[in-house]
Amino acid sequence: MLSATxxxxTEHGSRYLQQLCKHFAHKIDVTFDxxxxxxxxxxxxxxxxxxAGVLRIRTIAPDAAQLEETRDVIETHLMRFAFREPAVLEWVPTNPPANEAGTS
Structure with a gap:
């Protein structure tokens, strides 16, 4: 599995978290508080x-294409909901690509 964070x-992280989860809950499996x-x-x-002051997002998927799709879905919806706040998400891979794993 691949992941990125x-x-x-924002001071409104909880609001956006709940808004995103409620939005997606109409179509997919979602749990939230x-x-x-x-x-x-x-x-x-x-x-x-x-x-306090931050919404942390971690995406997890079986391959790079699906990871990008998951990131895009979350990011585009968050940007729509948070349109009053200037924001750019910088995604950081949280695990190395398979060809770099275990190399020095």
Whole structure:
């Protein structure tokens, strides 16, 4: 499995977490509360955690294409919901590509 993370710096992290989860719950399996949410898409899973001043997003998928699709779905919806806040998500891979794993 591949994963990537991004932080969205905002004072409204819990609001956006809940808004995203409620939105997606109409079509996919979602669990959430005020501080933690999980959205299980066919392409991958998005894990959302709201802390003071930041919404942390982790996406997990079986391959690079599905990871990108999962990231795109979360990012485009978050940008729509948070249109009043200037934001750019910088996604950071949280595990190396298979050809780099175990190399020095």
């Amino acid at each position: 991004a932080n969205f710096h 005020e501080r933690h949410g999980e959205c299980r898409f066919s392409c991958g899973t998005a894990v959302l955690d709201a802390d």
